[in-house]
Structure formats: structure tokens, C-alpha cells
Amino acid sequence: MPVSLAGDEFTAPGLELFDFPPLWPGAPYWLTKPVVLAAVGVILLCAVAWGAFARPSLVPRGLQHLGEYGYLFVRDQVARPFLGADAERWMPFLLSLFSVILLWNLFGAIPGVQFPVNSHIAFPVVFALVVYVIKLYLGFRHHGVGGYLKSLMFPPGLPKPLALVLYAPLELLYTFVTAPFTHAVRLFANMFAGHLLLAFFSAVGFWFLVEQPTGLGFPVGVLGVAMAVVMTGLEIFIQFLQAFLFTMLTAMYIGNALNPDH
Template sequence: MNVSLAAVDEFEAPGLGIFDFPPLWDGAPYWLNKPVVMAGVGVVLVCALAWGAFARPKLVPRGLQNAGEYTYEFVRDQIARPFLGKDAERWMPLLLSMFALILLWNFMGVVPGIQFPVNSHIEFPVIFALVVYVLKIYLGIRHQGLGGYFKNMMFPPGLPKPLAIALFAPLELLYNFVTAPFTHAVRLFANMFAGHLLLAFFSAVGFWFLIAHPTVPGVSIGILSVAMAVAMTALEIFIQFLQAFLFTMLAAMFIGGSLHPEH
């Protein structure tokens, strides 16, 4: 038992250091690290899969084309059409690319040998959120006019003006220009960050008590940790898909709100 307690005392849980990657080689730019390379590989892979699926479409889809069409229909029917209506097809290239790339970057967190979700680095979700945010404002002003954009945002029909001026308008300004883009990025980042940290913790505990410092009392802890790591991996795959879906859905909702403020 004392040996087991000593092993527990020596164990160091994974911390923020697992998200810190140095440059790929000495003298390389500070930003050229593993997550950046993984992000670039993800972009190339999504383009290659799209080319393989749709470059030579057949009447009866099979293989990559079949998977690509299922993905397209899912994004179109579950994300684009509910928020964009008749404009859904026009925005499908953006929404489909966004969904596929975010999903692939998320899934990298459970791929053996890679095991790092790109979106657990805040700069990647921020870039996506900023693109959607700028697009949302641009489309709103273009389709509604500058005055109409702020009027529709701050003074909805039927709301008494004193109440709108005193309460609703300031809250809407705060939501549209601060809260919405912030939460859009942080929701994706926080889920990928927390999920990767939990997987790393349970995997490290299992490795420590079963391989690095095996003891009779520690075996039960190691086995339990491995079981938790397996269960958390299954849960993480679901969350990775869900977060890609939610991020893309919110993008469609923001674009739709700028194009059709009456809805």
C-alpha cells in the first residue's frame, strides 16, 4: 500500500503544457508548430475528399460520392434550409466547407498518432467566428441599409420605444457586437479543450498505474482509468460532431438573420 501511495504522490496530471507546442525545428517561426501543420493538412484533406466525391459524379453514388452526398444533404436539410430558406443552396459552399473542416479538425483529437483537436487552440475557432461575424454585419448593412440594420436590431416591431431604448437596445448591441461572436468561438474551443484534457488525464492515469509504475493496489485504478478513457473517447466523438453542427448552425442563423430580419 505504501508503494501505491508513493506512486500516487509521484504522478503528475497533464496540465496546460499539453497544449503548448514549440516550433517544428530550431529557427522556425514561432507559429509553425504541430497544430498549424495539422490545420493545413485538414484543409488539404477536405479538398481532396470533396474532389474525390464530386469531381466525376455518377448517377448511382458509391463510396466517397455517397458519403459526400449524405454530408451535403445533412448540412442542407438540418442547417441551411431551416435558417436560410430559399437562399440555402447559395450558402451551401460556405456552410458545407465550414462543417466538414471543423468536424475533421475535431476528430483529429481521437485519431491515434495525432490525438490533438485543432480547435482546442483558441485562434482557430476565433478565425471562423470572425469570418461569420464580419459576413453577418456586411450582409445586414447591405440588405437592410445602415440605419435599417440598427433599427431592426434595436427596435423590433411592437415593442414600446421607452422599453426598447432603456433595456432592449443596449442588450441587443451588447449581444450582437460582443457576446454573440465571443460565445460562438469560445463554445467550440472550450469543449475541445476540456475534452482533450480529460482524455489525456484518464489515459495518463491508466498508463502510470498499469505500465510505468504497476502495483497490485494500483491495478484497479489503472483499469478503471482505461475504461473511463474508452468511455470518454466515445463521448468525445459525439461532442466533436455536435460542436461542428452547432457552430455551423449558428453561422447559418446569423447569416439568415442578416438576410431576412423579419424572421
């Protein structure tokens, strides 16, 4: 929305921030900056993992120390609370999921990159669909289709008439529609909104301090820069938090599929 100050017009950044054309004329329509960043992130994580664990030492240092700290965090804060004895079996998947989501999020705070990959809805949707398929596969495999659905709709202790009329429809709606939808949208929406706010305050500072410096606009520009710095710190925290929450919910869904009665 245009804002007028001292006769100059400032236009706030909008949805064009997320509209990326192909990298060059004639390139495939899907070959855009977010796709390249996603691929670079995966390659970088593979390189870090190789450097950390290709030749592990008894006393961890450098990348190995970082890798082991990340492993312990995911194991103790995500896997064990929801998966119990099955935690170690699912650690490769959960650690990989947490690491790639976190790095893709952090791209939004890295100078020169400054775009969180997960602010494009396609990437969180793919993650959520993979988790959704795994959850249903485990539930059906371990308990059968009928047994898994029965455990969802008729929990122990709840009268069956009440469950049939009220609880069962809501639980089915949550399991097959709401849960995968919110799993993806929560990550996407936070990265989308955070990137938009950072771009707005950065644009305010640049416009009023560099593009159109005026006496009246100088305090606004300084405020924009200050807010951009503050919001960058807050956004880094949110980027970490969203990676943690997405992975935690994944562990919870897998745990519920393996042991639906709990």
C-alpha cells in the same frame, strides 16, 4: 495536481498539452503541430471532395455517397431551417465550414494525432470573426446601416420607450460583443476540456499499468483505461455536435442578417 498512491506520485497532465514549440529549432514561431494539422486537414478535405465529385455517377458509391450524405445533412438540418430560399446559395460556405471544423475536431480522437485543432483558441476565433464580418456585411448591405441597427434595437410590437431603455442596449451588446465571443469560445472550450479529460484518463491508465504497476494501483489503471475508452466515444459525439452547432449558429446569424425582422 499530484496524487499519491502506494508511495508513488502521479502528476496529472495540464496546460503543457497545448504548448507547442516550432517544429524544429529556427523554424518560424507559428509553424507548430496545430498549424500543420490544420493544413493537412484542409488538403485532406480537398482530396476527398475531388474524389467524391470530380466524376459523379447517377448512383453514388464510395466517396460520392459520403459527400452527398454530408451535403444533404447540412442542407436539411442547417441551411434550410434558417435560410429558406437562400439555403442553396450558402451551401458551399456552410458545408465547407462544417467539414473542416468536424475533421479538425476528430483529429483529437485519431491515434497518433490525438490533438483537436480547435482546442487552440486562435482557430475558432478566426472562424467566428469571418462569420461576424459576413453577418454585418449582409445586414448593412441589404438594409443599410441605420435600417439594420433599427431592426435590431426596435423589433415590431415592442414599445419604443422600453426598447430604448432596456432592449436596445442588450441587443447591441449581444450582436457586437457577446455573440461572436460565445460563438468562438463554445467550440474552443469543449475541445479544450475534452482533450484534457482524455489525456488525464489515458495518463492514469499508462502510469498505473505500465510506468508504476502495483497491486493497489492496478484497479486504478484499469479504471483509467475504461474511462479513456468511454470518454473517447463521448468526445467523438461532442466533436460532431460542436461542428453542427457552430455551423447552425452561422446559418442563423446569416439568416437574421438577411431578414432581421424574422
